[in-house]
Amino acid sequence: MTFYQADLVTDTAISVAGLTAYIQALLEEDPQLRQVWVIGEVSSANDHPKGLFFTLQDIEGKAAINCVVWHSQIDKLAQIPQRGEQLIVLGSLRLYPQRGQYQLTVWQALPAGDGLQALRYRQLRNRLEAEGLFAVERKRSLPTHPQTIAVVTSSAGAAWGDIQKTLRSRYPGLRVLFSPALVQGEQAPESIARAIARVEADGRAEVLILARGGGAVEELACFNDERVVRAIAQCSIPVITGIGHQRDESLADLVADVSVHTPTAAAERVIPELRKLYLEHQQRVVALRSAMFQELATLENQLQEFKIRLQRLRLDQKILQQMQLLTSKRQQLIARTKQQLQQATLCCQFLEQKLATLDPRAVLKRGYAVVRHEQDVIARKARDLAVGQKLSIQLSEGQVKVEVKEIID
Numbered sequence: 001m002t003f004y005q006a007d008l009v010t011d012t013a014i015s016v017a018g019l020t021a022y023i024q025a026l027l028e029e030d031p032q033l034r035q036v037w038v039i040g041e042v043s044s045a046n047d048h049p050k051g052l053f054f055t056l057q058d059i060e061g062k063a064a065i066n067c068v069v070w071h072s073q074i075d076k077l078a079q080i081p082q083r084g085e086q087l088i089v090l091g092s093l094r095l096y097p098q099r100g101q102y103q104l105t106v107w108q109a110l111p112a113g114d115g116l117q118a119l120r121y122r123q124l125r126n127r128l129e130a131e132g133l134f135a136v137e138r139k140r141s142l143p144t145h146p147q148t149i150a151v152v153t154s155s156a157g158a159a160w161g162d163i164q165k166t167l168r169s170r171y172p173g174l175r176v177l178f179s180p181a182l183v184q185g186e187q188a189p190e191s192i193a194r195a196i197a198r199v200e201a202d203g204r205a206e207v208l209i210l211a212r213g214g215g216a217v218e219e220l221a222c223f224n225d226e227r228v229v230r231a232i233a234q235c236s237i238p239v240i241t242g243i244g245h246q247r248d249e250s251l252a253d254l255v256a257d258v259s260v261h262t263p264t265a266a267a268e269r270v271i272p273e274l275r276k277l278y279l280e281h282q283q284r285v286v287a288l289r290s291a292m293f294q295e296l297a298t299l300e301n302q303l304q305e306f307k308i309r310l311q312r313l314r315l316d317q318k319i320l321q322q323m324q325l326l327t328s329k330r331q332q333l334i335a336r337t338k339q340q341l342q343q344a345t346l347c348c349q350f351l352e353q354k355l356a357t358l359d360p361r362a363v364l365k366r367g368y369a370v371v372r373h374e375q376d377v378i379a380r381k382a383r384d385l386a387v388g389q390k391l392s393i394q395l396s397e398g399q400v401k402v403e404v405k406e407i408i409d
Helices: 003-012 016-028 071-076 116-130 158-170 188-202 217-224 226-233 251-255 263-270 274-312 316-358 360-365
Strands: 036-048 051-057 064-070 085-096 101-114 148-153 175-180 207-212 239-243 258-260 370-372 390-394 399-403
Touching: 016 085, 036 064, 036 101, 051 071, 064 071, 071 101, 116 226, 116 251, 148 158, 148 188, 158 175, 158 207, 158 263, 175 188, 188 207, 188 217, 188 226, 207 263, 217 226, 217 239, 217 251, 226 251, 239 251, 239 263, 251 258, 258 263, 274 316
Parallel strands: 064 101, 148 175, 148 207, 207 239, 239 258
Antiparallel strands: 036 051, 036 085, 051 064, 085 101, 370 390, 390 399
């Protein structure tokens, strides 16, 4: 483009505000849009101090428009908008320049029967329920101490990051398998079903988390798709769902073995906290010792009572019987004490070995090293470094300061 052409474009270009004002004039001054009847299905509704905000969706789900009924107008409506209902609304179109969005200001709303999307949802739910997919008796319990967990969610969403952070903090060293999937849009149901199938084919996971962050009802429609429901039902390992922050359950929640409201809650539910396990073990050891000492004290009291009774009895036969009984009790006590101590020792050794495998210093002693930036941040990828950058290498004994000369990706 020449300087002349660039100057010409600059002279004829209008600002964003100017373009928005032009579009606003076209919309709001159009007589047909000042008073327009619109029919659609309410896909979401949120009450607000200023009024009722809801989304009116096309019957086929191909288009949607944001609507608002101001608080002073709500009592005049013939039908209060509720999710799943089909309405005919009367209103005027308004454009808000700051957001560059248009909205229908509603004056009146009339009922138009059940929404098609809500009807389809109920029909699908009833059909799947009749097949027994939502039955309580088919739900499986989650494994108590899984070592490998699979996660199906979007790689771009916050849910994946929240799940990783929660799992790392609760159980370091846990193996997590990530099977990415789309969790919004028309391609999402097939993508989720394929992601679950990948976990099945891999065969290592002991439990599967299906998650997505919060969103509008229409954005979570993929979790009411029959393909997703059947993929969960046919999964050979337990499935826990953590889908959004909505009050209503999706069909995926109903068919899952366990369902919670958020991805973080799913991660917390699926794995115990290692520190809590160790504390519970310590408490059991203390309780075992206390019970053992209490048992010993009881038996010693009984022994004293037997001695007193023996002192009062002068018959040699009765003394011999009491001595034999005492010997038997002593042997039982020793055997029981040894058994309990052996169990406690084995449990302690198991926990010591598990803690040793999680100790970062043990990894360094095997010849590994930790590379850190100057800001003490661990370097994980070569492409994140730069030639000439100074690094610190932590060995099993001591540290080494180095400078990057070459990066081999």
